[in-house]
Amino acid sequence: MLKGKVAIVTGAGSGIGRGIALRFAKEGADIVIPDLNLEGAQNTAKEIEALGRNSLVIKMDVSNSSDVDRMVTETINNFGKIDILVNNAGIFIQKPLLETTEADWDKVLDINLKGAFLCSKRVVKEMLKRGGGKIINLASVAGQVGFANSSAYCASKGGVINLTREMALELAPKNINVNAIGPGSIETPMTREMLADPAIKQMLLGVTPFGRIGQPEDIANAASFLASGESNFVNGITLFVDGGWLTQ
Numbered sequence: 316m317l318k319g320k321v322a323i324v325t326g327a328g329s330g331i332g333r334g335i336a337l338r339f340a341k342e343g344a345d346i347v348i349p350d351l352n353l354e355g356a357q358n359t360a361k362e363i364e365a366l367g368r369n370s371l372v373i374k375m376d377v378s379n380s381s382d383v384d385r386m387v388t389e390t391i392n393n394f395g396k397i398d399i400l401v402n403n404a405g406i407f408i409q410k411p412l413l414e415t416t417e418a419d420w421d422k423v424l425d426i427n428l429k430g431a432f433l434c435s436k437r438v439v440k441e442m443l444k445r446g447g448g449k450i451i452n453l454a455s456v457a458g459q460v461g462f463a464n465s466s467a468y469c470a471s472k473g474g475v476i477n478l479t480r481e482m483a484l485e486l487a488p489k490n491i492n493v494n495a496i497g498p499g500s501i502e503t504p505m506t507r508e509m510l511a512d513p514a515i516k517q518m519l520l521g522v523t524p525f526g527r528i529g530q531p532e533d534i535a536n537a538a539s540f541l542a543s544g545e546s547n548f549v550n551g552i553t554l555f556v557d558g559g560w561l562t563q
């Protein structure tokens with residue numbers, strides 16, 4: 316249970332982040348929702364308030380350090396502390412290597428990898444003042460194995476997995492756990508277009524031994540564990556929630 320905790324879930328205006336935010340709120344946490352997508356963030360906030368918890372919407376870009384600083388300042392001004400950070404905001408650009416531009420590469424790496432670094436660095440300063448915390452990074456099966464036509468995405472998520480190990484090592488003596496979740500195929504706005512193509516959907520079902528596409532709730536279950544005291548001796552792992560994809 317997360318009663319009395321304050322959690323920042325970046326990108327919680329949509330998909331997996333929304334699922335994690337609602338799960339944390341059901342467990343008693345107040346939730347900060349930083350997102351580029353203001354309308355989505357406001358909708359998630361309404362759902363959190365309907366659950367009887369407090370929420371704070373912040374329109375921001377995780378790859379912009381002054382936005383990240385403002386996000387933390389507003390969180391502290393409103394809630395006084397940060398117990399949990401979920402670095403969830405991310406983008407996926409699907410293009411063959413030869414069509415991937417330098418701008419595509421920079422955008423994906425800036426949001427998916429630098430964003431996690433910037434948010435963690437700023438939030439850790441606050442966690443240190445209170446003697447600990449929990450950080451959860453959203454990686455992907457595409458950070459562990461290759462996924463065609465996604466060079467920047469694969470590189471960013473591989474980076475997230477090893478950034479998680481590095482931060483776990485460095486922050487363990489400060490009582491901060493850092494872990495990642497590696498989703499397989501999850502039904503969200505990010506994957507809507509891919510899953511609408513019957514051939515791609517069949518391919519994704521074919522690599523998933525459980526034979527179904529995952530839901531944000533599947534990821535929220537893992538996030539709930541990694542945010543709770545139940546995972547106090549778990550550090551630096553990537554918990555793959557992929558229906559068994561990576562067993563092959």
Ligand code: NAP
Pocket residue numbers: 325326327328329330331332349350351352355375376377378402403404405406407426453454455456497498499500501502503504505506
């Ligand atoms: P999603 O539905 O597209 O939601 C991502 C949210 O993050 C959106 O609200 C998006 O806003 C926001 N966002 C994007 N760039 C941002 C930025 N620079 N600053 C702040 N917010 C930003 O995606 P999802 O499927 O829930 O994915 C969540 C995380 O899980 C991502 O890190 C993704 O890589 C990872 N993941 C997803 C899957 C999957 O199958 N869905 C699998 C493996 C890993 P906009 O809508 O305005 O862009």
